[in-house]
Amino acid sequence: MSLTAHIPSHRKPRRSAAKSALRAGVAGGVLSTIAVAGAAAPANAAEPVTETTLQMPTLSATQVAAATEQAAADIQQQAQQDAAAQDAAKAAKKAKAEAVHKAEAKKKAEAAAKAKAAAEAKAKAAAAERASRSATRTTLKAVSVSSSQATGSAAAIVSFVTSHLGDAYVMGGTGSNSWDCSGLVQAAYKSIGVDLPRVSQGQSTAGTQVSLGNLQPGDILYWGSAGSAYHVAIYVGGGQFIGAQNPSSGVVEHPLSYDQPTGAVRVL
Template sequence: MSLTAHIPSHRKPRRSAPKSALRAGVAGGVLSTIAVAGAAGPAQAEPVTQTIEMPTLTSGLSTAVAASAEATQQVALDLETQAQEDAAATSAAKAATKAKAEAVRKAEAKKKAEAAAKAKAEAALRASRSEARTTLSASSGATAVAFSSSSATGSAASVVSFVRAQVGDAYVSGGTGPNSWDCSGLVQAAFRTVGVDLPRVSQAQSTAGTQVSLSNLQPGDILYWGGAGSAYHVGVYVGGGQFVGAQNPSTGVVLRPLSYDPPSGAVRVL
């Protein structure tokens, strides 16, 4: 036995020809397939690139944003304007309320002042009448004889006779006769009988002659009630402490003593 007979050979055993041929055919087919795929592959796998132009939105977007901003600003302006109008309306309402309250206050103050003035005038008139009554009462003893013994003469007698003749006639505001009179209408008509043309109203008649004291009256003197120049009633003194006057609708023309309604003063025309 040789020394090398047990040394294993490092060569691989040769494969059988049919298996080698088969493997070579398969390998060739695979390589052919890869070669064909390689040749056709790039043409099929290459991506198709196409440029698509998108519409430009910048202009439209800017317009929309601007419109939205303008609308927002307009709403803010409208709200501010409304707030200003509401504030002005509130201020005007407050001013109107204040003005109305001030007007009411002034009207009430004026009304109170007028009432106070009227009360003062009435009080003064009552005081004047009371003083006249006192004066007449105090002087009645000294002048009674003079009053009773006085007799009208001349023009004064005609005036006294006329007014006495009208006693019982009706009182009518604005009346000038012949059967109805007011106070100044009767006095004017009486003096017209002696050619004296007196003013028509009592205010003017109370200053038509010379002022005389109530303690020194003569028949035919004009008596007045109220102030000289602002008298509200007149009559004629007929002597004996009496007067004739157209008093009011309920009494008509009457003959009364001075104490019935003491006059404020007297004037002498004749």
């Protein structure tokens, strides 16, 4: 065996013929492309190339600051307008609520004033009516019945009904200060010891029938037919009678012409 048989060789290995041919072909193709481009360049160089350039406006620092300041002012103004609108809406709502409250208070005050005025008017009317009855009663009590008009029992009956002028009329009332028509007549005769029927129908036939042109004090006057009369009173002389007339007037004195009776009876 040779001494150099196991020493590796420092020579580069030869490239294969195939790889060399491939590389040569690539290089040739590149050179051909360059050659074609070089030939075409003069022809294309004759054609002018037009380029369009869009130039953006250039803003200075002052302009940018002014624009920023204007935008801030616009925002602030809008905020102020919005705040003013909200304040106006709140004020309008508050004003409306106050107006409603005032209207309700005024309505209540007017109603209270009307109620007070009505109560005062009613009280005055009642006081005037009481005063009128009292005055009438006092005046009539002061007037004595002359002996030519009534004497004895008749005078006592006249005195009794006169003393109750101004008393109230109450349906079914028999005294001592409230009467209906027949209750007053019955009490007047009872004061002299004479008992009469309780109701006007019976009282209209309790004595002797007399004409209205021949009346004497103490006679019982009646309205309606005898036996079915609906109202009675006492003749007191001088063309006057006293009776419990109705709830609005109570016990009063009237002339015969006020309400002409139908007939009369004499018990005494």
